[in-house]
Every structure is written in structure tokens, then in C-alpha cells.
Amino acid sequence: MVKIFTLPNKEEWISYVGNAAEYDFYHTWHYHSLETAGTPVLFIYEQAETYIGFPLLRRKIPVSDYSDLTCVYGFSGPFSNKKFGEIDEVMMENFKTAFNNFLINEKYVSVFVRLHPFYKQQKLLEKFGGIHENGKTVVLDLSVTIDEQRKKYRQSTMDAIKHAWRKGFTIVDETNAAGMKTFVEIYTDNMKRVGATSYYMFNENYFSEILNTSEYEARILTVYYNDVSIASTIVTFTNGIIQAHLVGTRAEYLHHSPTKFLADYITQIGREKGMKYYNLGGGLGFKNDKLFEWKSAFSDLHLDFKTWRYIVNPEVYRKLLQDKGIEENTEVDFFPLYRYA
Structure with missing residues (x-):
């Protein structure tokens, strides 16, 4: 039928x-x-x-x-x-x-x-x-301990996370109206900076609606340094899988690599929620580019x-x-x- x-x-x-x-x-x-x-x-x-x-x-x-x-x-x-x-x-x-x-x-x-x-x-x-x-798409396996997970990080990735710890970076769950405005500002500036096509330039209503459902769980997580929001992401939690849906970093804080700190933190939240995997995605157009290399520095688990x-x-x-x-x-x-x- x-x-x-x-x-x-x-x-x-x-x-x-x-x-x-x-x-x-x-x-x-x-x-x-x-x-x-x-x-x-x-x-x-x-x-x-x-x-x-x-x-x-x-x-x-x-x-x-x-x-x-x-x-x-x-x-x-x-x-x-x-x-x-x-x-x-x-x-x-x-x-x-x-x-x-x-x-x-x-x-x-x-x-x-x-x-x-x-x-x-x-x-x-x-x-x-x-x-x-x-x-390929890069995946973090959350069935292993956080220590085992971190052993697979490249040294540069672990160094960036330790740097964030030393600097006192914090991550705040900002799944609210104020957090949405912060995310939209950071994400939009980020997309303009990298020359993204209009396909990736969503409006504020789209971002707001992404969160407004009971069919899945979506959160906004924002990294702060000295009370300044420096990076933000929308992630989803569905059927054991975390998806790194959208993310952005303020240009003046790129050298701190706050999204590495953010990705590591998200895996800890995932474990608390009983998630099995965190899918970081692939490169731009799923090519083996710099973005793919950045993601590969977290895990050697790559799915087709x-x-x-x-x-x-x-x-x-x-x-x-x-x-x-x-x-x-x-x-x-x-x-x-x-x-x-």
C-alpha cells in the first residue's frame, strides 16, 4: 500500500x-x-x-x-x-x-x-x-571513556583544549531568546567571513524554529571568555546521535580555537544524555580539505x-x-x- x-x-x-x-x-x-x-x-x-x-x-x-x-x-x-x-x-x-x-x-x-x-x-x-x-564524515564514539577519547586527539587539539581550561573559558547552555541572538550574530558573521553561499545564510526565524519542537532535542551552547561570547553552536540529540548542526566563531578569537574546547565538552553532555555518537560531519562539499583535517584531529572513526x-x-x-x-x-x-x- x-x-x-x-x-x-x-x-x-x-x-x-x-x-x-x-x-x-x-x-x-x-x-x-x-x-x-x-x-x-x-x-x-x-x-x-x-x-x-x-x-x-x-x-x-x-x-x-x-x-x-x-x-x-x-x-x-x-x-x-x-x-x-x-x-x-x-x-x-x-x-x-x-x-x-x-x-x-x-x-x-x-x-x-x-x-x-x-x-x-x-x-x-x-x-x-x-x-x-x-x-567521509568524522564521528566521535561516545561508548569509550572521555580519557580514551582524548587519547585519539592530535596534540594540537588537546593543547587547544588545555589552553581553554587555563584561560577559564566557560560554556553556557543558552537555549533562549538572548542566546539565539548571540548565535545568529556569531554564525552570520562567520559565514560572511568564509564566503559561504546563500544556501547557508539562514534567517533568525529559521534558527528559532529549529529549537521549538518536541520531536527532537536541540540546544544552543556558547563559549564565553571574560564574559564575552566567542563561539556558539546548535547541536541536536536524537536516537543516540548528536549532530553538529551549525557553528560559528568570532574572528578575533579564532586563534584560541574555542570550537575544539566546545566539541570536547559536547561529548561529555552526550554521555550524560546516553548518546552513542557525536557526528562532526565532513569537509566543505565533503572533500578532504582543511575543515575535514580539523575534524579528523578528534577521531579516526570516519564513516562513508x-x-x-x-x-x-x-x-x-x-x-x-x-x-x-x-x-x-x-x-x-x-x-x-x-x-x-
Whole structure:
């Protein structure tokens, strides 16, 4: 049985996600309700006692009768009330048929999804083809003691944390209106300084709404030095996983590396909350860049990050490329290519 839910179906969306064997805050109704990049859609395929859900964002393709599907910012992909390794082949094949029919009937050209590095979603989606290796994400394992964890830090990382201790840095839970203003100021200045695209420039209402839900827990943590806020982050706690969602540091305090002190502290909070992992994420565009090196200085546990890039209608896909004068075999790492530039 196929069911299609949109944002007005709040209770149904929350119920299916909440009963899943594995999910993160990226799958929730609330997080999707904040999206402006497309219209949220939840596809459900249900068979006997098992279901597979797939939250996506519908986007109209300009000057055409077609649409495509993408995902929210972060790691989403399909979920189920069983772990993907426990779903039988017949169920997965039936899901493939049902989902393909949905894509064709609704005139979708392509689907782009960032898969969750902790879940074996590729076991399902590799049946369609289009699984793409994107790089690695750095993870801290909270099942070990804090001392064991710190033994894996590079010396420069541990030195920065000790420096913060000596300087008397403090971390305050500022999940309130005042803390939100502080975070927005630091984060926005940080993004402008590094030349981030408009994709990362969220407004204050977005940040405020991130915190305003019972579907997951999100906190604002701010580092202070001599009563001055010098770095701030929004982190989420869902199903044993901490996600480093957004973070920023004031330029004049970068040399103190306060976010290293902050990351170490967050793992201690995570242990108190019974979390299993703290996902730091990868490099910019999940490349092995300076940001990835910075994160790798905390842990040698690196998980594969994959995307799903599926062309539903190759004929229309090629036509859209031709209309924009784009070569189909270009080396540009972008999908779908007809939306490039």
C-alpha cells in the first residue's frame, strides 16, 4: 500500500517517523516544515507489518511540465520500522516498483538525496542505481571513556583544549531568546567571513524554529571568555546521535580555537544524555580539505558519506541539459546537472 503525506498530515508524519527503527531529526515533520527549497512530501510504502518511508522535497522545474525531488539540508534518506539489513528482498523489490511508479506518474525527472552515514540505506537504494561516493564524515564514539577519547586527539587539539581550561573559558547552555541572538550574530558573521553561499545564510526565524519542537532535542551552547561570547553552536540529540548542526566563531578569537574546547565538552553532555555518537560531519562539499583535517584531529572513526543521484526520465533529463547548453558528460560534480548555474 502506498500513502503520500504532505505538511498538513502532521500527525501521520510524526507517527511514521517516531515508530521507525532508525531516524534522525532530519527526517522529522518539524524539520521539513522549515524548508523553503521545495514542498515536503513523505512517501510511505507499507506491506503487512513493515513500512518504508521516504521524506523528500518537491521542486518544479522552470519552463517545463516536470518536477524533481531533493532532500532537506543535512542527512536524511529513507527510514523504516525495521533496520535496512533486516528488510527482506521481496519487500525492497516491491518498494522499488511502487516508488518508481510514483516518480513516473508524478512526472519527476530526477531525485537527489544525501544519505545518512549511520544507516544502511544504500542496501535499499542500490537496487535503483545511482549511489555516489562523496567522501567521509568524522564521528566521535561516545561508548569509550572521555580519557580514551582524548587519547585519539592530535596534540594540537588537546593543547587547544588545555589552553581553554587555563584561560577559564566557560560554556553556557543558552537555549533562549538572548542566546539565539548571540548565535545568529556569531554564525552570520562567520559565514560572511568564509564566503559561504546563500544556501547557508539562514534567517533568525529559521534558527528559532529549529529549537521549538518536541520531536527532537536541540540546544544552543556558547563559549564565553571574560564574559564575552566567542563561539556558539546548535547541536541536536536524537536516537543516540548528536549532530553538529551549525557553528560559528568570532574572528578575533579564532586563534584560541574555542570550537575544539566546545566539541570536547559536547561529548561529555552526550554521555550524560546516553548518546552513542557525536557526528562532526565532513569537509566543505565533503572533500578532504582543511575543515575535514580539523575534524579528523578528534577521531579516526570516519564513516562513508553517500548521495543518491537517480535519473527517473533519461530522455527528459537530456533534453533539459540540451536546453541549457550543458554537456552530459561534464566533470562538474553537481546533480541534477540541469540546475547547475
